[in-house]
Amino acid sequence: xxxxxxxxxxxxxxxxxxxxxxxxxxxxxxxxxxxxxxxxxxxxxxxxxxxxxxxxxxxxxxxxxxxxxxxxxxxxxxxxxxxxxxxxxxxxxxxxxxxxxxxxxxxxxxxxxxx
Amino acid sequence: xxxxxxxxxxxxxxxxxxxxxxxxxxxxxxxxxxxxxxxxxxxxxxxxxxxxxxxxxxxxxxxxxxxxxxxxxxxxxxxxxxxxxxxxxxxxxxxxxxxxxxxxxxxxx
Numbered sequence: 001x002x003x004x005x006x007x008x009x010x011x012x013x014x015x016x017x018x019x020x021x022x023x024x025x026x027x028x029x030x031x032x033x034x035x036x037x038x039x040x041x042x043x044x045x046x047x048x049x050x051x052x053x054x055x056x057x058x059x060x061x062x063x064x065x066x067x068x069x070x071x072x073x074x075x076x077x078x079x080x081x082x083x084x085x086x087x088x089x090x091x092x093x094x095x096x097x098x099x100x101x102x103x104x105x106x107x108x109x110x111x112x113x114x115x
Numbered sequence: 116x117x118x119x120x121x122x123x124x125x126x127x128x129x130x131x132x133x134x135x136x137x138x139x140x141x142x143x144x145x146x147x148x149x150x151x152x153x154x155x156x157x158x159x160x161x162x163x164x165x166x167x168x169x170x171x172x173x174x175x176x177x178x179x180x181x182x183x184x185x186x187x188x189x190x191x192x193x194x195x196x197x198x199x200x201x202x203x204x205x206x207x208x209x210x211x212x213x214x215x216x217x218x219x220x221x222x223x224x
Contacts, residue, residue, distance in 0.1 A: 037158075041216075048212070103165055104212060106160040108157075
């Protein structure tokens with residue numbers, strides 16, 4: 001049973017055309033994360049939500065935004081995708097930091113192509 | 116913020132043998148957690164093992180174990196009896212969920 005669901009698996013967008021990636025979870029976890037992973041590189045943390053509190057990484061471009069309308073859903077908005085934004089985008093969830101058995105649960109990712 | 120360093124970009128091991136992947140970190144926190152994640156070619160990230168820094172005993176999960184040296188800020192992963200399915204990228208992380216650069220492990224038949 002999928003617990004962290006990312007749709008779609010593959011997304012194609014045009015240069016400069018806004019795109020939204022979605023993530024949902026059935027785990028009722030407090031924290032949701034978005035990572036960007038380019039080929040042969042480590043996942044790079046873009047931002048995370050702790051409940052409704054948004055935490056942006058210092059080096060995340062302004063082009064990337066996120067929304068979390070409720071516990072279950074989190075969206076990644078790329079306002080004006082550039083060729084350099086083509087990557088795998090991974091969503092992950094976890095319980096509150098420091099809780100017992102805290103760990104990341106990952107979705108399968110969305111592979112974004114920018115034409 | 117924590118920093119995580121994985122100094123071995125690539126490693127290989129023969130099937131059934133043992134391999135150790137290294138990870139060092141820096142943190143100012145007194146209590147923290149350390150993680151090893153595996154990412155096979157499918158790119159699905161999977162938790163391999165988790166260590167709580169306040170526990171002296173090294174974590175083990177079947178063929179996977181860690182050598183946690185708190186004073187040295189070292190957290191290595193040992194894979195025993197390597198299997199072909201262990202071929203993957205391995206990432207180390209400290210509890211702020213930022214990853215090291217990764218080690219690509221290839222298990223050879």
